[in-house]
Amino acid sequence: MTLVRSRLMPTAVAVMVTVLFGGVFATVQGHEDLMLPVLGILGMLSLLTPFVVPVVWAWALLTGRPHKIVLGGAVVWLFAGLVMMPADVTWPLTTHVVTGLVAALGLMVRWKPELIVLLLVLVSSPLVIWTLENESLDEMFDQYKEQALQDRREYLKAEARSGDDDPALAQEEQFLEDALLLVKQMMPGSMALVQLIQSGLTFGLIWVLVRVLGLAAAFRGIPPFGRWRLPFAVIWLLAGAVALMIVQPGFWPEAGVNLVLVVVSLLAVQGAAVQWRMSKVGFPLLPRMFFMVMAGLLFLPLVLLGLADQWLNFRKLNEVEPEDSA
Numbered sequence: 001m002t003l004v005r006s007r008l009m010p011t012a013v014a015v016m017v018t019v020l021f022g023g024v025f026a027t028v029q030g031h032e033d034l035m036l037p038v039l040g041i042l043g044m045l046s047l048l049t050p051f052v053v054p055v056v057w058a059w060a061l062l063t064g065r066p067h068k069i070v071l072g073g074a075v076v077w078l079f080a081g082l083v084m085m086p087a088d089v090t091w092p093l094t095t096h097v098v099t100g101l102v103a104a105l106g107l108m109v110r111w112k113p114e115l116i117v118l119l120l121v122l123v124s125s126p127l128v129i130w131t132l133e134n135e136s137l138d139e140m141f142d143q144y145k146e147q148a149l150q151d152r153r154e155y156l157k158a159e160a161r162s163g164d165d166d167p168a169l170a171q172e173e174q175f176l177e178d179a180l181l182l183v184k185q186m187m188p189g190s191m192a193l194v195q196l197i198q199s200g201l202t203f204g205l206i207w208v209l210v211r212v213l214g215l216a217a218a219f220r221g222i223p224p225f226g227r228w229r230l231p232f233a234v235i236w237l238l239a240g241a242v243a244l245m246i247v248q249p250g251f252w253p254e255a256g257v258n259l260v261l262v263v264v265s266l267l268a269v270q271g272a273a274v275q276w277r278m279s280k281v282g283f284p285l286l287p288r289m290f291f292m293v294m295a296g297l298l299f300l301p302l303v304l305l306g307l308a309d310q311w312l313n314f315r316k317l318n319e320v321e322p323e324d325s326a
Contacts, residue, residue: 010060011073017056018077018093021049026089050096050198051205057100058206062215074101095127103206107219120199128191148176189258193265226277227317230270235310238263264303271302277315
């Protein structure tokens with residue numbers, strides 16, 4: 001009985017945690033009229049769902065034996081969620097469950113960390129697409145524009161003390177429409193970056209769990225931040241994205257803009273890694289962090305530094321022995 005209980009314990013904990021966070025998520029969505037302290041606490045818990053649930057399921061797969069019990073527990077959660085909770089709660093939670101299982105499986109078969117993060121992004125993509133389809137972006141942007149214009153109209157009328165609209169309001173409306181159109185066009189790239197960051201944080205938390213469990217030696221480690229480098233193929237990807245931006249007309253310019261947004265953001269991360277590595281000698285930790293924050297605020301210097309590193313190899317990564325995993 002004790003052996004059976006120990007085998008079922010990780011899966012049982014994972015299922016219970018998922019059900020608990022599913023209940024919190026459903027409560028926040030369906031009861032926005034709750035008292036502020038209660039709503040705030042539950043809201044904070046719901047924001048932790050994309051991180052806690054994958055970590056718990058990764059822990060269950062890494063420590064539970066046999067693995068088919070953990071997979072069976074995921075199926076149990078799916079049926080329980082479909083019975084007890086609405087679909088807009090069950091499917092996001094199920095996506096987080098699969099995310100944790102995929103991350104743990106990737107570690108067990110010794111995939112590269114960047115490949116695992118990419119797989120986590122792909123696993124989460126259907127959820128993002130489903131969310132965007134269920135929330136009308138056009139309606140959301142129109143409501144924001146109308147509210148902003150209404151506030152501005154009332155302000156101008158109060159300033160002029162008349163009932164006539166100020167001619168400047170038409171110019172502001174055109175400017176607001178152009179700005180919102182640009183934001184809307186860049187929404188796919190922005191969502192891709194958000195998913196990439198969330199997947200990276202999720203994998204980082206799972207890796208912290210691996211180190212706490214003492215299993216780090218059995219898996220492929222994460223290289224130190226100073227050694228992070230993108231493959232040279234991103235240069236060709238950036239060139240292709242710029243080429244798409246000048247193609248007229250059609251969908252291609254918008255796709256090019258979003259692709260450029262993603263690629264230059266990744267190059268900025270590589271630039272930050274170059275700066276971190278090059279300032280390592282003779283610089284204390286706090287000044288290094290200060291210079292990195294200042295460069296990050298400007299953004300463009302990091303992009304150019306990462307881009308130049310693709311050719312110049314500032315860190316001589318191919319000529320030094322790999323450092324210990326961080």
